[in-house]
Amino acid sequence: MERFLTAGQLARVAEVPAGARPYYRALADAVRDRILDGRLPVRVRMPAERHLAEALGVSRTTVTTAYDRLRGQGYLESRQGAGSWTALPDPSVCDGNPWVDDADDRLIPLHAAAPAACTQLEQAFADAAAGYHRFTLGMGYHPLGLPVLREAVAARYTARGLATRPDQIIVTTGAQHALHLLLTLLAAPGDPVLIESPTYSHAIDVLRLRGAHRVPVGIPADGRYVDLVVSAVRQSGARLAYLIPDFQNPTGHLMDAGDRARLAEAARRHGVTLLVDETWAELPLDEGTTVPPTGVFDSGNHVVTIGSASKLWWGGLRIGWIRGSAELVRRLAVQRAAVDIASAIFEQLAVARLFEVIEATRAERRRNLRASLAALVAVLREELPEWSFRVPTGGGSLWVRLDTPSATPLAEAAAAHGVRLAPGPWFGVDGALEGHLRLPFTLAPEVLTDAVRRIAAARGSQGARPRRSLTPAL
Amino acid sequence: MERFLTAGQLARVAEVPAGARPYYRALADAVRDRILDGRLPVRVRMPAERHLAEALGVSRTTVTTAYDRLRGQGYLESRQGAGSWTALPDPSVCDGNPWVDDADDRLIPLHAAAPAACTQLEQAFADAAAGYHRFTLGMGYHPLGLPVLREAVAARYTARGLATRPDQIIVTTGAQHALHLLLTLLAAPGDPVLIESPTYSHAIDVLRLRGAHRVPVGIPADGRYVDLVVSAVRQSGARLAYLIPDFQNPTGHLMDAGDRARLAEAARRHGVTLLVDETWAELPLDEGTTVPPTGVFDSGNHVVTIGSASKLWWGGLRIGWIRGSAELVRRLAVQRAAVDIASAIFEQLAVARLFEVIEATRAERRRNLRASLAALVAVLREELPEWSFRVPTGGGSLWVRLDTPSATPLAEAAAAHGVRLAPGPWFGVDGALEGHLRLPFTLAPEVLTDAVRRIAAARGSQGARPRRSLTPAL
Numbered sequence: 001m002e003r004f005l006t007a008g009q010l011a012r013v014a015e016v017p018a019g020a021r022p023y024y025r026a027l028a029d030a031v032r033d034r035i036l037d038g039r040l041p042v043r044v045r046m047p048a049e050r051h052l053a054e055a056l057g058v059s060r061t062t063v064t065t066a067y068d069r070l071r072g073q074g075y076l077e078s079r080q081g082a083g084s085w086t087a088l089p090d091p092s093v094c095d096g097n098p099w100v101d102d103a104d105d106r107l108i109p110l111h112a113a114a115p116a117a118c119t120q121l122e123q124a125f126a127d128a129a130a131g132y133h134r135f136t137l138g139m140g141y142h143p144l145g146l147p148v149l150r151e152a153v154a155a156r157y158t159a160r161g162l163a164t165r166p167d168q169i170i171v172t173t174g175a176q177h178a179l180h181l182l183l184t185l186l187a188a189p190g191d192p193v194l195i196e197s198p199t200y201s202h203a204i205d206v207l208r209l210r211g212a213h214r215v216p217v218g219i220p221a222d223g224r225y226v227d228l229v230v231s232a233v234r235q236s237g238a239r240l241a242y243l244i245p246d247f248q249n250p251t252g253h254l255m256d257a258g259d260r261a262r263l264a265e266a267a268r269r270h271g272v273t274l275l276v277d278e279t280w281a282e283l284p285l286d287e288g289t290t291v292p293p294t295g296v297f298d299s300g301n302h303v304v305t306i307g308s309a310s311k312l313w314w315g316g317l318r319i320g321w322i323r324g325s326a327e328l329v330r331r332l333a334v335q336r337a338a339v340d341i342a343s344a345i346f347e348q349l350a351v352a353r354l355f356e357v358i359e360a361t362r363a364e365r366r367r368n369l370r371a372s373l374a375a376l377v378a379v380l381r382e383e384l385p386e387w388s389f390r391v392p393t394g395g396g397s398l399w400v401r402l403d404t405p406s407a408t409p410l411a412e413a414a415a416a417h418g419v420r421l422a423p424g425p426w427f428g429v430d431g432a433l434e435g436h437l438r439l440p441f442t443l444a445p446e447v448l449t450d451a452v453r454r455i456a457a458a459r460g461s462q463g464a465r466p467r468r469s470l471t472p473a474l
Numbered sequence: 475m476e477r478f479l480t481a482g483q484l485a486r487v488a489e490v491p492a493g494a495r496p497y498y499r500a501l502a503d504a505v506r507d508r509i510l511d512g513r514l515p516v517r518v519r520m521p522a523e524r525h526l527a528e529a530l531g532v533s534r535t536t537v538t539t540a541y542d543r544l545r546g547q548g549y550l551e552s553r554q555g556a557g558s559w560t561a562l563p564d565p566s567v568c569d570g571n572p573w574v575d576d577a578d579d580r581l582i583p584l585h586a587a588a589p590a591a592c593t594q595l596e597q598a599f600a601d602a603a604a605g606y607h608r609f610t611l612g613m614g615y616h617p618l619g620l621p622v623l624r625e626a627v628a629a630r631y632t633a634r635g636l637a638t639r640p641d642q643i644i645v646t647t648g649a650q651h652a653l654h655l656l657l658t659l660l661a662a663p664g665d666p667v668l669i670e671s672p673t674y675s676h677a678i679d680v681l682r683l684r685g686a687h688r689v690p691v692g693i694p695a696d697g698r699y700v701d702l703v704v705s706a707v708r709q710s711g712a713r714l715a716y717l718i719p720d721f722q723n724p725t726g727h728l729m730d731a732g733d734r735a736r737l738a739e740a741a742r743r744h745g746v747t748l749l750v751d752e753t754w755a756e757l758p759l760d761e762g763t764t765v766p767p768t769g770v771f772d773s774g775n776h777v778v779t780i781g782s783a784s785k786l787w788w789g790g791l792r793i794g795w796i797r798g799s800a801e802l803v804r805r806l807a808v809q810r811a812a813v814d815i816a817s818a819i820f821e822q823l824a825v826a827r828l829f830e831v832i833e834a835t836r837a838e839r840r841r842n843l844r845a846s847l848a849a850l851v852a853v854l855r856e857e858l859p860e861w862s863f864r865v866p867t868g869g870g871s872l873w874v875r876l877d878t879p880s881a882t883p884l885a886e887a888a889a890a891h892g893v894r895l896a897p898g899p900w901f902g903v904d905g906a907l908e909g910h911l912r913l914p915f916t917l918a919p920e921v922l923t924d925a926v927r928r929i930a931a932a933r934g935s936q937g938a939r940p941r942r943s944l945t946p947a948l
Contacts, residue, residue, distance in 0.1 A: 109613065117610030125820070129603050132790075136591030139583065140790020173647055173792070177814040184683070189663075205812035209658070316606075316614020316819035318647070338679035340651040344818045345790035346599070 004045035007055035013039060016056075023058055024065040031066070032075045035086050046076065046084040107420040108451045113249065113396040113440035115368070117314035118361045120354060124313075128349035135345050143333040143341065145171025145321070146348045152355035153307065153321050162293045162305075167326040170333055173343045175279050175308035175320040179242070180206050181332050181339065182275055182304065182322065187212045187240055194232055194241035196225070198399070198427030198436070200249045200277065203242055212240075214429045221390070223253035230266045241267075241274050245294050246281035250427050250438040251399040252392025254284075257291050264297035272302065279308040282362060284394035285370050301325045309351050311396060311442075312361060319343060319351045368444075369396065375445030376452065383456040397440045405434035406462075413458035419451045478519035481529035487513060490530075497532060498539040505540070506549045509560055520550065520558045581894040582925045587723065587870040587914035589842070591788035592835045594828060598787075602823035609819050617807040617815065619645025619795070620822045626829035627781065627795050636767045636779075641800040644807055647817045649753050649782035649794040653716070654680050655806050655813065656749055656778065656796065661686045661714055668706055668715035670699070672873070672901030672910070674723045674751065677716050686714075688903045695864070697727035704740045715741075715748050719768050720755035724901050724912035725873040726866025728758075731765050738771035746776065753782040756836060758868035759844050775799045783825050785870060785916075786835060793817060793825045842918075843870065849919030850926065857930040871914040879908035880936075887932035893925045 005013075013034055020026030034040040046052075049067060053060040067084060070076035078084040135146075144150065150166040157164035172178040179202075187193055189211030195203060197216035207214050215236045217228045229241065245255035245263070255263070267274050276294045284290065295303045305323040322332060336342065354361065373391070376398060380387060386403040402410070407423030414421045422440075424433030441448065479487075487508055494500030508514040520526075523541060527534040541558060544550035552558040609620075618624065624640040631638035646652040653676075661667055663685030669677060671690035681688050689710045691702045703715065719729035719737070729737070741748050750768045758764070769777045779797040796806060810816065828835065847865070850872060854861060860877040876884070881897030888895045896914075898907030915922060 112613055112615070114613035114615070116612065117614070121610060122607075125603055125606070129599055132599070133596075135790055136595060136788060138590065138790075139586055139588035140591070140784075140788050140792075141586070141588070173814050173818075176812070180813050202811050202815070209809070209812040310614075314610060314614050315815075316609055316612075318614075318814070318816065318818040335683070337676050338650075338683040339654050340647050340792070340814070341676070341789075342792065344647075344792040344821050346820055347818050 003041070003043070005040075005047055007047035007051035010047055010052060011055040024062045025069065027056070027058075027062070028066040028069040028073075031070055031086075032073065035075050035088070040086055042086050042088050044086045046086065048083070107415060107418055108443070108447060108454070109420055110414075110440060110443070110451050111420040111422040113438070113442050114310060114315045115365070115396065115442040117316065118312070118354075118364055120357050120361050120364075121314055121350070124350040124353040124357075127353045128346050131349055132346050140345055141342045142171075142345070142348075143336045144329065145169065145343065146345065146352065149319075149321075149348045149352040149355075152352045153323070156355055156358065157293065157295075157305075157323060160293055162295045162323075164323060165326070168323055168329060170322050170324075170329045171343050171348055172320045172322060173340060174310060174315075174318045175277065175306050176202055176206070177318075177340070178306045178308075178320045178322045179203060179275065179277070180209075181335060182306070183207065183210045183212065183240075184339070185328075185331060185335055186273060186275075191240065192236040192238040194229065194236065194238045194243075194272075195429070196243060196248060197429065198250050198424065198433055198438075199242070200244060200279075201422070201426040203277075204427075204429055207242075216429050219248065219251055219253060223248075223251070223255070224259065226255075226259045226262050226266070229263065230270075233266065233270050233272055239272055241272055242277065243274055243294075244277045244279070246278050246291070247283065247392060247395025249277075249280060249395065250397050250422075252390070252395045252397060254289070254291060254393055255294075257297075260291065260294045261297045264294065264299065264303060267302040268299050274303045275306060276303055277306045279306070279311055280395040281307075282312050282358070283365055283369065283396065285366055285373065286393065287363075287366065289393050295323065301328070304328065309354070312358070312365065313351065313354050317347045317351060319347050369441060372441040372443060372445050372448055373398070376439060376441045376448045379449045379452040380439075383452055384459070396442045397438050400437045400439055402435050402437060407434050407437050409462065410437070410455070410459055413462045414455050417454040417458040417461075419454045419458070421455070477515070477517070479514075479521055481521035481525035484521055484526060485529040498536045499543065501530070501532075501536070502540040502543040502547075502549075505544055505560075506547065509549050509562070514560055516560050516562050518560045520560065522557070581889060581892055582917070582921060582928070583894055584914060584917070584925050585894040585896040587912070587916050588784060588789045589839070589870065589916040591790065592786070592828075592838055594831050594835050594838075595788055595824070597831075598824040598827040601827045602820050605823055606820050614819055615816045616645075616819070616822075617810045618803065619643065619817065620819065620826070623793075623795075623822045623826040623829075626826045627797070630829055630832065631767065631769075631779075631797060634767055636769045636797075638797060639800070642797055642803060644796050644798075644803045645817050645822055646794045646796060647814060648784060648789075648792045649751065649780050650676055650680070651792075651814070652780045652782075652794045652796045653677060653749065653751070654683075655809060656780070657681065657684050657686065657714075658813070659802075659805060659809055660747060665714065666710040666712040668703065668710065668712045668717075668746075669903070670717060670722060671903065672724050672898065672907055672912075673716070674718060674753075675896070675900040677751070678901075678903055681716075690903050693722065693725055693727060697722075697725070697729070698733065700729075700733045700736050700740070703737065704744075707740065707744050707746055713746055715746055716751065717748055717768075718751045718753070720752050720765070721757065721866060721869025723751075723754065723869065724871050724896075726864070726869045726871060728763070728765060728867055729768075731771075734765065734768045735771045738768065738773065738777060741776040742773050748777045749780060750777055751780045753780070753785055754869040755781075756786050756832070757839055757843065757870065759840060759847065760867065761837075761840065763867050769797065775802070778802065783828070786832070786839065787825065787828050791821045791825060793821050843915060846915040846917060846919050846922055847872070850913060850915045850922045853923045853926040854913075857926055858933070870916045871912050874911045874913055876909050876911060881908050881911050883936065884911070884929070884933060887936045888929050891928040891932040891935075893928045893932070895929070 014030040016030045049063045053063045076084050077087045150169040153169045154164040154166045192215045193212040194215045197218050217232045307321045309317045309319040389400045411421040411423040422438045424436030488504040490504045523537045527537045551561045624643040627643045628638040628640045666689045667686040668689045691706045781795045783791045783793040863872050863874045885895040885897040896912045898910030
């Protein structure tokens with residue numbers, strides 16, 4: 001039996017704030033809030049527009065515009081001639097998806113942990129501009145990557161203590177592309193794949209896209225979870241694991257050398273391939289903080305490493321890489337014939353040049369990240385002392401434990417105060433983690449200070465009412 | 475029961491040419507040729523290295539090196555301590571895969587149809603270098619593409635007669651990436667997808683990767699195949715078709731306006747989405763050759779268009795785009811969160827600039843492609859008059875009909891004469907098309923003249939013996 005709302009019922013339930021302008025927006029937002037807090041169930045038929053207009057004493061156009069807004073945001077579904085029903089948005093198609101619409105507003109982008117370009121980029125681009133000409137006589141397709149960059153990446157691994165030949169490297173169009181290539185090759189739909197919980201949100205996206213069975217291993221407060229990984233492997237039969245031992249995203253944990261050795265040994269014993277994401281590995285906050293790369297402990301192609309130019313240099317470069325066996329690298333290059341052919345030449349030349357001045361960039365990043373982290377920690381302790389966190393030794397984000405499981409409604413309130421947040425559920429597989437927020441320290445100190453004050457104001461405006469969680473796609 | 479070869483048998487069958495040097499290579503190539511022509515079956519155990527060395531009167535090292543070469547090429551499989559067996563290569567892992575190894579030799583790259591960069595690229599890169607700075611303050615991630623490029627692409631469609639808004643455009647990392655994104659979203663494993671036969675080889679790759687059921691529609695000599703498409707749709711129940719109406723790759727056919735209208739109408743009637751690849755659409759050989767874009771005939775989101783910077787400007791840019799409904803474009807952008815996040819900023823700025831001078835590039839390309847095509851046609855008629863072809867009115871390749879079904883062995887012979895060829899089976903789904911070669915006219919006239927003379931010499935050296943076809947992965 002169909003459920004429906006009369007115009008009078010909706011007018012009462014919606015609680016449109018008196019005097020709100022523009023009215024259509026206040027009406028739409030009120031309906032959205034009632035759907036989110038559960039007072040309006042989903043799949044309930046909405047009143048006809050003209051009836052609601054009469055009940056509210058507004059023009060029919062106002063109601064039509066409000067319905068359009070709700071439809072665009074995914075809170076309303078309509079069928080031609082049949083009416084409209086309340087709904088929860090499919091995050092992939094609704095307006096206001098932070099992934100697609102982040103350029104359309106002026107919110108402080110605290111939902112992402114990605115720094116602006118390093119100052120060394122300008123010279124690297126100038127060098128690339130001086131050097132790309134000789135490639136323009138060819139077709140421009142290099143599925144494995146340009147030799148000059150493969151050599152630079154291999155040399156950097158070798159310098160970090162992990163002896164590497166250029167034929168073990170394939171250049172990719174960023175770390176996400178690297179992970180997507182690897183999972184396309186190595187994971188079939190339904191395969192169990194072990195991940196940390198919380199973990200990098202777009203890793204969850206690609207596992208979902210691939211149809212893999214996600215096996216989360218919770219990271220305890222002390223960051224020691226190798227034993228949990230081993231038992232999860234035993235119980236799930238997973239032959240693949242995606243892990244971030246270096247300044248884990250989002251928790252910031254750095255796995256120590258002993259745990260890395262035990263992890264690699266367990267991978268060998270159980271025939272597991274570890275996909276190790278080193279996106280943040282070059283960014284300890286203190287020059288002295290070094291742990292050998294996980295690959296050092298590998299005794300036979302059980303560790304495949306993913307690297308990225310995004311956090312160290314700039315995300316707009318879209319350059320990453322994979323280190324694996326020469327055979328794996330060739331298989332990935334062949335697979336690219338079906339996926340994207342190759343990566344852009346100019347950026348590869350720029351990144352090869354950036355490797356030559358990597359220590360200058362690392363020093364700059366350390367300086368900036370330390371200052372931003374200090375500002376973030378200070379303003380959090382001042383404005384939100386009931387929140388807790390562990391200060392990491394590297395990476396780009398703070399994993400904050402809230403005093404209530406309210407990250408998603410807080411993120412919505414913060415958006416109204418000018419800040420876009422990444423609530424905990426983005427980093428988990430089952431909509432849990434409502435008690436956490438990831439706060440990046442990749443923006444300037446004064447921006448972070450301003451942002452946290454806005455978050456505190458948003459929290460104050462919320463009241464204590466817990467609301468139903470809406471888990472977005474990313 | 476295991477089959478095996480004695481050293482004496484192999485020494486006789488191999489027919490290593492007398493005096494060939496280096497001997498290890500001649501031995502390996504002879505064994506490979508016997509496997510390819512079927513005189514050595516696959517999965518036959520090879521003699522032990524020392525026995526074969528004795529039978530041939532060469533050092534054991536020579537035989538070891540020959541076996542290594544065969545293993546690297548995929549014609550031999552070995553198990554530690556158990557021996558070696560003849561095999562047919564898995565094209566994804568063997569040495570000499572033209573996709574992965576094209577930079578390693580000096581062969582004339584006639585296997586690809588992709589021109590060198592246009593002369594306008596230099597100014598566009600300089601402009602991008604002057605303009606990218608304002609983006610470096612941000613994270614650099616724009617899943618939909620930069621507004622300036624989306625506007626330029628939309629304006630170009632509109633100028634070509636297909637009214638387009640920027641929100642109907644998503645920028646991709648090349649046309650292959652565009653097709654991969656679309657098939658990931660729209661085709662499930664096992665779904666029938668209609669393609670032309672022959673068709674673009676990497677489209678076959680991505681359908682294979684996706685696990686789609688490929689439904690080929692043969693292109694007749696007159697290029698009129700819309701009726702065949704319609705009956706194949708009826709019989710297969712395909713809801714997706716990948717087509718190249720504009721200077722079809724590899725045949726060069728240009729579908730006329732009437733056929734486009736009938737195609738779009740059939741798509742509407744049968745609920746089929748047409749993925750129309752316009753990679754070559756901007757490159758007629760004569761300025762006067764224009765047919766409206768297929769999308770003009772669309773009456774409701776049944777035509778999705780793929781475009782590319784590769785052939786018009788340069789493949790090393792890795793920029794393409796998709797034109798579809800605003801909703802489709804948003805879904806694709808959301809999907810990129812799992813696939814590759816976004817495309818490189820610098821190249822997007824360069825391509826936006828290149829759109830402003832598109833007519834200069836098109837005039838340059840027309841001039842060069844006409845000259846190259848004339849040289850190719852002339853040398854083919856002179857050197858290989860028994861081959862036949864239809865001279866296309868645009869695009870970048872000639873689809874040549876050989877006098878014998880021998881494209882794959884000819885390609886192998888041509889490689890020994892310094893030319894890498896694209897044999898017909900690359901462009902089909904079932905290893906047929908051995909009677910065809912695709913010859914691109916994207917290289918300079920003198921290179922093409924030299925290349926065809928080498929092909930003629932290779933053909934002369936082959937003899938008339940037909941050999942078994944080996945279908946590669948691309």
